[in-house]
Amino acid sequence: MSTASAYMTVRGIDVDVIYKDVKNLHIGVYPPMGRVRVAAPSRLDDDQVRLAIIQRLPWIKRQRQELQDAPRQSEREMVTGESHYVWGLRRRLKVVERPGRAHLEIDGERLVLYVSPDASPETRRKHLDQWYRQQLRATLPDLIAKWEAKLAVSVPRWTIRRMKTKWGSCNRETRHIWFNVELAKKHPDCLEYIAVHEMTHYFERNHTEKFIKLMDTHLPDWRGRRDELNGSPLAEEEWK
Structure with missing residues (x-):
């Protein structure tokens, strides 16, 4: 079965489109963030798919609203x-109650929180x-500098x-680029994908064919990184 893919923005909503040998167009909305995916017959063009959406x-x-309103883990x-x-690794929390300034650190496979005994x-x-946020602030400058050089652009401001x-x-x-603080929980490849994705918008506003070609050129495995990221819950994914 022959397939082709497109990436478009419709009324502010990002849509993945897969053209394949199917009879009818199908639209799906998937958790956790309400990602929209369309399976469209190969005979349709982008304008026809956009109209259907x-x-x-x-x-x-x-x-999408139902997914956003769905109850999450406490x-x-x-x-x-x-x-x-x-950074994509599961770590057990160890809480050390003691007076003084609170801070966190990695100790082997543990994430240790030093905190006052009366802290809620x-x-x-x-x-x-x-x-x-500190993890991201420590990581992003070098990552952004790397891609500023590769893309020959400048990022004047970024915010977490x-x-x-x-x-x-x-x-x-x-x-100005914004990064979700939740990215510090994900594999570093996911953070790099988001950085390149947002910087590519400097060249192309929407997710057009040109945008996709730029992503393919500069980050050939971006689809795999995107799928890994979108397959993760947005928040509260930890468990006891």
């Missing part, structure tokens, strides 16, 4: 024995969030923030 937008938006209690991910779970979660539905975003006019 627009006609189904109310349904697509309802499905917030971590931040106690010894819980599992948390750091919310306070402990805030310390962990800050630590994840918590986002509910995106791993990253880019303002093409100001060239």
Whole structure:
């Protein structure tokens, strides 16, 4: 069966399109972030597929909203024995209660939190969030510099923030790039994919054929990285 792929943005929604030898067009919305995937007959062109997506937008938006509203695993209690991910690796949390300034560190396969005995779970979660941001702030400068050189561009500003539905975003006019703090939990290849993806938007605003060709040229395995990232929960994926 012959197939071809496209990547388009419809009314602000990113859509993966696979053209294959099928009779009917099928639209699916997948967890955890509401990724939209279309299987379209090979006889259709991009404009026809785009029109079909627009006609189904109310349904697509309802499905995405249901996924975003779905109950997630309860917030971590931040106690010894819980599992948390750091750069794609699962680490057991060890909480050491002691006076003084709170901080986290990696000790072998453990993630150790030194914290005041009276610190609440919310306070402990805030310390962990800050630590994840520190991990990204330590990693991103070299990564961005690497791709600034490869793409012959400059990233004047980048920010780490918590986002509910995106791993990253880019303002093409100001060239400001945002990275989801959750990326510190994922494999470093996923962070690099997001960096290259957002920087490629400097050249092409939407996910057009030109955008895909640029990604194919500069990061040939980007689809595998994207699938690995999109196959991961956006948040609260740790378990006891």
